[in-house]
Amino acid sequence: MIPLQDKRLFLLDMDGTIYLDEQLFDGTKDFLHYVRKIGGKYLFLTNNSSRSVDAYIQKMQRLQIAAVKDDFFTSVDALIVDLQQYDPNRLYYGFGTASFCAQLRQAGYRITDRPEPEVDCLLCGFDTELTFQKLEDACILLNRGVEFIATNPDWVCPTWYGSVPDCGSVCEMLTRATGRKPRFIGKPKPDMALLAIERFGFSREQTLLIGDRIYTDIACGVNAGIDTAFVLSGEGVMEDIERYHVTPTYHFENIRELLNAIGDAI
Secondary structure, three states, rough: OOOOOOOEEEOOOOOOEEEOOOEEEOOOHHHHHHHHHHHOOOEEEEEOOOHHHHHHHHHHOOOOOOOOOHHHHEEEHHHHHHHHHOOOOOOOOEEEHHHHOOOOOOOOOOOEEOOOOOOEEEEEEEOOOOOOHHHHHHHHHHHHOOOEEEEEOEEEEEEEEEEEEHHHHHHHHHHHOOOOOEEEEEOOOOOOHHHHHHOOOOOOEEEEEOOOOOOHHHHHHHHHEEEEEEEEOOOOOOHHHHHHHHOOOEEEEEHHHHHHHHHOOO
């Protein structure tokens, strides 16, 4: 483990870590400025598959943060990489938002919204446009025996009024109904973090993953063999460390406290 002030690649979760809905957390802008000042790199690493990178860029603009496509890596990006192992002509059922399905189509995959006989895989994301028809279609397909892949196991997504069911909760509902469990792609699997490290050429020792969920964000970092900073500004609480048996390298109240800790060490 190298000191915080020597870290150069910062993998940042978004919801609950740097903002909540349209509220940017205190310290976020200063932290991003610090990373640029030291010649480092930050990457927004999110399990949220409901919106495209273009939508995230627009959101950052509303929050007065300049961002480009290379600043993001989502669970949809990780899913697209994972699907490269299969026949390119395979037909998938897209259980997710219109944006989720559009991203997969743009990557060259065949996506349908009907439980056609040719479908042999169900792709499930965080669906803010969920309908009962989709649930019924998914059950038809899963009972038929198609493969079941999901972007992320998050139980909830934080909002200004509390939490809403995320992809993990919907998948649990489908599992209860059909007895089928998905193969999850995003955090806590290490792939997103390792792909980010490979993309930017930093070492694992130079990398710090920052997030508000022990069972996805911090577990991802632990599984990837990199240091982690658990922030208590979102879903997670300190009791989660014992509950999930995952121990972060550091823990802070929020990103401002993390930045202060780096400043104190310089």
